[in-house]
Amino acid sequence: MSGALRQSIGLWLTLLALCAVGARAAETAGDAGGTPEDVASPLVIETAPSELRIGQALELRLRASAADFDMRRIIDVTFEKLDAEQWHTAREWSRTEERGGAPGWLAALIPFATGELPLAATVLLRGEEPGGEVTQTRLEHRVQVGSVLSAEGIIELDISKTRPPHVYQDGAGWLWLAAAAVAAALLAGVVAWRRRTSLGLIAAAEPQLPPGLWALHEIERRSRLPICSSGPAKPIFTMASDIIREYLDRRYEISAGEMTTTECLRALQRREPGDEVIRWVQVFLNECDRVKFTTLEPARERWATIWHDARLIVQQTTSVEELGEGAAPVAAREGGR
Numbered sequence: 001m002s003g004a005l006r007q008s009i010g011l012w013l014t015l016l017a018l019c020a021v022g023a024r025a026a027e028t029a030g031d032a033g034g035t036p037e038d039v040a041s042p043l044v045i046e047t048a049p050s051e052l053r054i055g056q057a058l059e060l061r062l063r064a065s066a067a068d069f070d071m072r073r074i075i076d077v078t079f080e081k082l083d084a085e086q087w088h089t090a091r092e093w094s095r096t097e098e099r100g101g102a103p104g105w106l107a108a109l110i111p112f113a114t115g116e117l118p119l120a121a122t123v124l125l126r127g128e129e130p131g132g133e134v135t136q137t138r139l140e141h142r143v144q145v146g147s148v149l150s151a152e153g154i155i156e157l158d159i160s161k162t163r164p165p166h167v168y169q170d171g172a173g174w175l176w177l178a179a180a181a182v183a184a185a186l187l188a189g190v191v192a193w194r195r196r197t198s199l200g201l202i203a204a205a206e207p208q209l210p211p212g213l214w215a216l217h218e219i220e221r222r223s224r225l226p227i228c229s230s231g232p233a234k235p236i237f238t239m240a241s242d243i244i245r246e247y248l249d250r251r252y253e254i255s256a257g258e259m260t261t262t263e264c265l266r267a268l269q270r271r272e273p274g275d276e277v278i279r280w281v282q283v284f285l286n287e288c289d290r291v292k293f294t295t296l297e298p299a300r301e302r303w304a305t306i307w308h309d310a311r312l313i314v315q316q317t318t319s320v321e322e323l324g325e326g327a328a329p330v331a332a333r334e335g336g337r
Contacts, residue, residue: 212318
């Protein structure tokens with residue numbers, strides 16, 4: 001074998017050896033600095049309230065399952081992909097401070113389905129020692145969601161002898177019809193008022209219904225409109241929001257219909273209706289705003305339950321005397337929530 005041939009074979013063998021060493025080094029580096037290794041979870045997810053109903057905000061909080069776990073090791077928390085037919089994310093996981101300045105993590109979801117719903121989150125953790133390896137842990141949790149469609153605790157009003165329901169058109173057409181109807185009614189009212197004024201026939205105005213009864217009548221009437229069954233969701237949630245804003249205006253005199261949701265909540269707080277009422281109104285109006293002003297399309301089951309939530313707000317803020325005998329507010333009948 002010639003010297004040149006031996007030299008060429010030796011060069012190729014050297015190159016093959018270098019490639020093998022490089023591949024092994026890359027594999028080792030990938031094991032050390034690639035995807036974080038899964039470790040046993042030192043954390044659990046706590047949820048509130050314990051009895052959750054569809055459409056009600058669910059608050060989630062991370063808690064250490066071991067007393068010696070340092071919450072400052074948490075780098076980030078993210079939800080795994082949630083079923084859009086079951087959950088709406090009201091608040092992503094975010095860092096907060098517990099009592100005494102201890103770090104914590106909070107999130108909020110709104111369920112759009114009943115039954116036992118699963119959810120999961122991934123947590124990135126720093127090593128216990130400075131400069132330690134970053135790892136990840138997976139948290140699983142199941143939440144039992146109840147229905148709000150039971151007839152118990154819901155005031156049923158007979159409106160069969162009032163005006164028949166108007167069939168609204170899909171899309172924006174119903175807005176134009178409503179605007180035309182309002183304009184016609186205003187014009188007819190002005191003409192009638194001027195005529196009766198000229199004849200001296202103006203009589204005392206009929207007393208209006210109290211705020212609570214007015215709102216319950218409107219909720220019952222509008223929830224039976226055909227559009228509430230056929231959709232789309234945007235006009236349904238718009239009508240529900242408008243009724244509650246008008247009710248808050250009548251009840252607390254805060255001009256809620258002319259305010260943003262944030263301004264409405266601030267004005268409501270000054271009337272001191274109670275923290276529970278403010279929380280219900282905040283969750284309700286925020287959800288309606290998301291449907292009104294975004295492309296969010298809630299599940300069809302939620303089209304019906306949004307009216308139940310509106311009833312709850314009215315009933316919780318209306319006295320027994322105003323509702324009538326045997327029609328106590330939900331909070332009074334159920335001992336509060």
